[in-house]
Amino acid sequence: MKALQGVEGHVEWVDHPSAVCDVGQVKIRTAAAGLNRADLLQRAGLYPPPPGASSVLGLECSGVISEVGPGSAWQVGDRVCTLLAGGGMAEEVVVDGRHVLPVPAGLSLVEAAAIPEVYATVWLNLFQLAGLKPGEKVLLHAGASGIGSAAIQLCKAFGNPVWVSVGSAERLAYCESLGAQGGVVRGDGLEALSDFGPFDVILDPVGANYVDVNLKVAAVDARWVLIGLMGGTKTDIDLAKVLGKRVHLLGSTLRSRSDQFKADLLSDLGQHVWPLFEEARLKPQVARTFPVQDAEAAFAELATNQVSGKVVLVIDPTLV
Structure with missing residues (x-):
């Protein structure tokens, strides 16, 4: 698969090994990924991923489930978004199924990519x-x-x-x-x-x-x-x-929290916050989108500190 790596202060869309989908995990074909300040820091070499996390950039993404590991209730074809410690800016990502939530009704996959983090x-x-x-x-x-x-x-x-x-x-x-x-x-x-x-x-x-x-x-x-x-x-x-x-x-930090902590947080979020999206009381604020091939421009845009809302990278335009 292709994935976005931070290399000496810039980003490169490079070949990267695909991850194996294990017990309780799901594999997501990535549609879009939200860009966060943590990604700027990681690109600059100032914020390495926690031990065991992917070195690929991206703390949140959306997409379609393409594979389900044993013990997960998700189904192939489900439209989802997910919170990650890394790995979202890639053609696919494998994640703990407990860290995944459905795309709220009425929202696009681009909008959903701007929600989790x-x-x-x-x-x-x-x-x-x-x-x-x-x-x-x-x-x-x-x-x-x-x-x-x-x-x-x-x-x-x-x-x-x-x-x-x-x-x-x-x-x-x-x-x-x-x-x-x-x-x-x-x-x-x-x-x-x-x-x-x-x-x-x-x-x-x-x-x-x-x-x-x-x-x-x-x-x-x-x-x-x-x-x-x-x-x-x-x-x-x-x-x-x-x-x-x-x-x-x-x-307070979130990225380095345990899998169980994040699972509990996402469960709470699904119970108390997700219904508000479906009632249109909350709306993801996507300021700009960029194709992943223009990732450097997206990172530069966020670095201006002039963005109101979120910058989103489109990974697979056929899904969005």
């Missing part, structure tokens, strides 16, 4: 780890990103007012169109977030650069969930504010 990330961090309750206020940094786009919609669906920080006025308008109450543009300064706070939950993919503002706008007993380090890894932190506000700082 971001919605699983948001559900895990806001609703499971942070224990978000209806009515609590949420602050999303990088609100127009794939994760931010999913988070805004989920917060709206579950009764949580949400504000964002973004890179431009256009991206702020985009977030408001999805259901955000408002927010600030980074270049204008983050201080105005105080006008909307205090916030009960903060979802932060930035890290060091935003520590001071997060502590300033956090409510008493706030949960601050750190999911990325785009703004650096090291900074001074005023522990008196952490103590005084009883702030819970939660560091």
